[in-house]
Amino acid sequence: MLSSRILTTVEAHAEGEPGRVITGGLPNITGASVFEKMQNMQALHDDIRLLMLREPRGNPGLCCNALVPPCDPDADMGFIIMEQTEYPPMSGSNTICVVTVLLETGILPMSEPLTNLTLEAPAGLIKVRATCLNGKVTAVEFRNVPAFAMHLDAIIDVPSIGPIKVDIAWGGMFFVLADADAIGLSLDPDNGSEITRVSEALLHATKEQLPVVHPENPNITGPTLTNLWARPTDPETDGRGAITISTGPFDPDHPNEASGILDRSPCGTGTCAKMAVLHARGILKLGQTYVNAGPLGTTFSGRIIEETFVGPYPGIVPSLAGQGWICGHSNYTLDPSDPFPKGYTVGDMW
Structure with a gap:
């Protein structure tokens, strides 16, 4: 199989809202803060957002998140949020999806009954408390930006x-x-x-x-x-x-x-x-x-x-x-000959 890009994702949803999380395959995204990294991704790597959210790999109701190294020393992980027409500075449902994926897949260590962690969103630092039982995140509570x-x-x-x-x-x-x-x-x-x-x-x-x-x-x-x-x-x-x-x-x-x-x-x-x-x-x-x-x-x-x-x-x-739930694990590929490297939208459902 010939691929010019392979992205590894975990599929999740928070109270019904789907929030795909990219865990591997991203290019180097630079910036002195996650907000600057978001701007860098928007300027130089927006093809990833389009590839993930548009058909045939995405759908109109889907959101996506890119895990990135944090810039603030107090943060455990950074994430960039992607929606159909913008890069939101913050999102509650996507934060819940990201926390669920980070802990349930072992990217960050889980402690039961409570795991405390700090995420760096483009909007700033987000303090999180996750309730955990038998390897499952049963609730995510976070201190949002003002x-x-x-x-x-x-x-x-x-x-x-x-x-x-x-x-x-x-x-x-x-x-x-x-x-x-x-x-x-x-x-x-x-x-x-x-x-x-x-x-x-x-x-x-x-x-x-x-x-x-x-x-x-x-x-x-x-x-x-x-x-x-x-x-x-x-x-x-x-x-x-x-x-x-x-x-x-x-x-x-x-x-x-x-x-x-x-x-x-x-x-x-x-x-x-x-x-x-x-x-x-x-x-x-x-x-x-x-x-x-x-x-x-x-x-x-x-x-x-x-x-x-x-x-x-x-x-x-x-x-x-x-609360969030993991509902799948995927690898998405891009064949160099694919006529839709940035996906597509069709007026019947978009």
Whole structure:
């Protein structure tokens, strides 16, 4: 078999959201921090992201992670997160997948009943506590980067829909958040096509009308995801969320044809962004827990562990907890004669 590239991966998911982890076959990715390594990968090795996430090796709902040596001496491992249209600085579900893979495959040593480790994400250091039993990671809880609300109750004019009241918040990524009930939109997963259509139109209208820049890193801009929320239906939870991840470019002349896909999990960074909004409104207090349900009914549990500032913005330091599962081990190859070295997308599902 002739191959110009061989990538070894572990397939995993966190509360339903798939997060492939590349454990071998990467080129040398340079940088003085994992954020710089992410920039280096984006500039020089983006073909790996496309190869892994697009068909025939990937699918629209898939995320991918590249394990890299950390740059911070306090970190045990670094990882770069890859999604269909961007390199997120942070992701809760992908963090949970990475921790599960690192410990259950023995890349990092597991201690039972608790394993403490530190990961370096592009957004910074992530302190992790993994609960372990009989070689299995049964829960992952981590201290996320500070979250904050940048705008509350802004009005965005969305073409073909009308004015929508939104919040913009950072939870490790920038989200535009809106009340699905106020829009008249059901968050039933069977309504996924309409959820993603409205979400993509809202996202790109917000990008045009109210773009944001992280106050401590001007290279991080947004918003890049939509977070529609609704009241809980399960008494054991505090709310529901439907996060849409873009899967293709947006054409302003055809806003109803924008492509996106629902995050299958409750979305870790989206949960933290929602908590920051609730805290900014005085609804969620220091020490309180917020249990967020995703489209599949699975949950992430967040808690405010500190109050802080991010630049001029009052914010929180949230923790987030959930579980991951390994579901496969793979070797992906690229034949030099393959006509699709960067994969492909087709309009029927992208």
